[in-house]
Amino acid sequence: AGLFHSGCGRINERTFVAIKPDGVQRHLVGEIIRRFEQKGLQLVGMKLLQASEELLKEHYIAHRDRPFYPRVVKYMSSGPMVAMVWQGLDVVKTVRTMIGETNPADSRPGTIRGDFCLEVSKNVIHGSDSVESAQQEINLWFRPEELTCWQDTAEHWIYE
Numbered sequence: 488a489g490l491f492h493s494g495c496g497r498i499n500e501r502t503f504v505a506i507k508p509d510g511v512q513r514h515l516v517g518e519i520i521r522r523f524e525q526k527g528l529q530l531v532g533m534k535l536l537q538a539s540e541e542l543l544k545e546h547y548i549a550h551r552d553r554p555f556y557p558r559v560v561k562y563m564s565s566g567p568m569v570a571m572v573w574q575g576l577d578v579v580k581t582v583r584t585m586i587g588e589t590n591p592a593d594s595r596p597g598t599i600r601g602d603f604c605l606e607v608s609k610n611v612i613h614g615s616d617s618v619e620s621a622q623q624e625i626n627l628w629f630r631p632e633e634l635t636c637w638q639d640t641a642e643h644w645i646y647e
């Protein structure tokens with residue numbers, strides 16, 4: 488972080504965020520994007536799609552031996568979701584903090600899961616859990632040309 492890449496922002500850590508099908512059905516898309524925008528993070532990729540079970544099996548491959556694996560794949564493929572890439576300072580950790588804990592019951596008010604949901608099986612949003620998994624997930628969900636480099640004119644009001 489901190490290196491200047493022309494047109495791509497000063498801080499170039501990126502994370503993958505998905506508003507899950509329940510988040511779309513419950514009309515939380517605007518609210519969730521608003522929170523990340525207002526925080527000062529930069530949106531560099533976004534699309535609405537109904538993901539295939541095949542893609543979701545790959546996305547959740549680390550959980551393949553867990554009992555909830557088939558259920559989470561079904562849930563995530565059950566309707567349209569919004570896939571996004573956000574960029575900024577410590578964005579992976581910052582987004583996870585803003586999302587809250589995996590189980591909404593453990594998520595504090597003020598977090599997305601703490602404010603908008605009740606059950607782990609319907610927890611409205613995904614965020615990558617490390618810089619490495621963020622890179623893998625971005626590559627899985629987006630082609631390079633689907634990500635846009637743009638100069639955020641507010642950047643020098645956000646960063647030192």
Ligand code: GDP
Pocket residue numbers: 555558559588589590607608609610612613614616
């Ligand atoms: P996350 O990184 O906070 O999203 O949590 P995990 O990587 O541990 O789990 C991935 C996703 O699987 C969660 O966000 C939930 O949607 C789902 N999940 C996790 N644990 C359970 C569970 O015990 N039951 C069900 N039904 N879903 C779960």
Ligand code: MG
Pocket residue numbers: 616
């Ligand atoms: Mg996870």
